[in-house]
Amino acid sequence: MHLYLRFAVILLSLSKWATALPPWGSLAGLSEREIEAFARTVTVTGAHPPPGPDPDTSPRLVNDAAHPYRAPGPNDIRGPCPGLNTLASHGYLNRSGIATPQEIVNAVQKGFNMGNDLAVFVAWGAFLVDGNHLTNLMSIGEKSSATGIDPPPPAIVGGLNTHKVFEGDASTTRGDFYFGDNHSFNETLFDQLVNTSNVYGGGYYDAAAAAEVRWNRILDSKARNPTFDFTSPRYVTAYAESVFPFRFFVDGRNQSGALDLITARGFYQRSQFPTGFYRRNGSFGFNEIGPDVDALAEAHPIAPGHNEGVGNYVLNPEDPGLSNGLCFLYTKHINTTLTSLYPNPQGPLREALKENAATFYTAMGDSSCPQVFPFGR
Ligand code: HEM
Incomplete structure (x- = not known):
């Protein structure tokens, strides 16, 4: 092909692709030229600081007239997180399912009374790897059906659904x-939660039932999934997400730590607050979740590891799991995962990555853990 013609074809395919990547699509894996082309199609805002804590942590009515449930429309995005899905379906988050990490922190505080440290750490942990650092937007699930053609791999269009960087197994x-399918409600798995809660929680999903459900899900992935990965961050988030339902989905006027199974289905399957639902009484952050997570892990201990073939669980001895706080998770997330997604970021992207990585470090709240600077200080 004539050189000029070839150049024109490349430009054309680039611009076609650039319009295909939505403003919330991840820029991971894209070339500098592709990122520059994308930047010309959006408003570049870069990183912003996280919000502070909600001064009001009272148990308030959150399923109120200002936040009615509305089922998602055909272009609204929902994903693997029943907490964020519910906030979007009640308008605490944009109903489209596209949000900034700041909006996510404000919504989890307002709707569920999640503690600021935990909220910022989780929101930024996800945003760093799944969000768009130039537009400061993220999808709480997959791409919208209005998105058009996907960019070629290794680019990732999806938000929280993206496997391995934050979303994980079991x-x-x-x-x-x-x-x-790593993000849709699965009836078979929910039925297992119901059966286990009937046996161990007297018909409720409480701490005792959660320990058994968590263990069964680990055993199942170990037995059937040849690619099962149970290392940080998934090791830590899996236990935390088993705690969330009995701490956040129980009405704040009751707060028994026992979640009834009708309410559980409403959150997990329909992304819906029960009628007249009050959020929990008092915020729930790192200090509060620590003992709950430890109790689940101690009920059925298993060290971090991964499958090499079905049933062949190989330990990852370098991964301390829960035993050194969050330092290993933080360091791996920034120094290994983020740098593999962005090997050589330039300009505004590099600046935003630096700032967002620093926010993640600060939210961890562990000054004994050395801060890492793969993109410079
Ligand atoms: C702070 C921002 C949050 C982010 C970025 C986030 C993100 C996620 C992601 C990516 C998953 C999927 C993990 C996986 O299964 O591999 C997940 C699961 C989950 N999240 Fe969230 N989440 C957030 C806050 C919340 C809140 C406030 C709640 C509860 C009120 C919640 C409840 C859950 C539960 C129960 C699961 C487990 C679902 C299941 O395994 O079936 N999350 N979250």
Whole structure:
């Protein structure tokens, strides 16, 4: 092909692709030229600081007239997180499912009374790897059906659904990525939660039931998923997400730590607050979740590891799991995962990555853990 013609074809395919990547699509894996082309199609805002704590942590009516449930429309995005899905379906988050990490922190505080440290750490942990650092937007699930053609791999269009960087295996009501769908409500898995809660929680999903559900999900992935990965951050988030339902989905006027199974289904399957729902009484952050997570892990201990073939669970001895706080998770997330997604970021992207990585570090709240600077200070 004539050189000029070839150049024109490349430009054309680039611009076609650039319009295909939505403003919330991740820029991971894209070339500098592709990122520059994308930047010309959006408003570049870069990183912003996280919001502070909500001064009001009282148990308030959150399923109120200003936040009615509305089922998602055909272009609204929902994903693997029943907490964020519910906030979007009640308008605490934009109903489209596209949000800034700041909006996510404000919404989890307002709707569920999640503590500021935990909220910022989780929101930024996800945003760093799944969000768009130039537009400061993220999808709480997959791409919208209005998005058009996907960019070629290794680019990732999806937000929280993206496997391995934050989303992981052995989820409670969502299947493993290996089996094809890692984000939709799975009736078979929910039925297992119901059966286990009937046996161990007297008909409720409480701490005792949660320990058994968590363990069964680990055993199942170990037995059937040849690519099962149970290392940080998934090791830590899996236990935390098993705690969330009995701490956040129980009405704040009751706060028994026992979640009834009708309410559980409403959150997990329909992304819906029960009628007249009050959020929990008092915020729930790192200090509060620590003992709950430890109790689940101690009920059925297993060290971090991964499968090399079905049933062949190989330990990852370098991964301390829960035993050194969050330092290993933080360091791996920034120094290994983020740098593999962005090997050589330039300009405004590099600046935003630096700032967002620093926010993640500060939210961890552990000054004994050395801060890392793969993109410079
Ligand atoms: C702070 C921002 C949050 C982010 C970025 C986030 C993100 C996620 C992601 C990516 C998953 C999927 C993990 C996986 O299964 O591999 C997840 C699961 C989950 N999240 Fe969230 N989440 C957030 C806050 C919340 C809140 C406030 C709640 C509860 C009120 C919640 C409840 C849950 C539960 C129960 C699961 C497990 C679902 C299951 O395994 O079936 N999350 N979250």
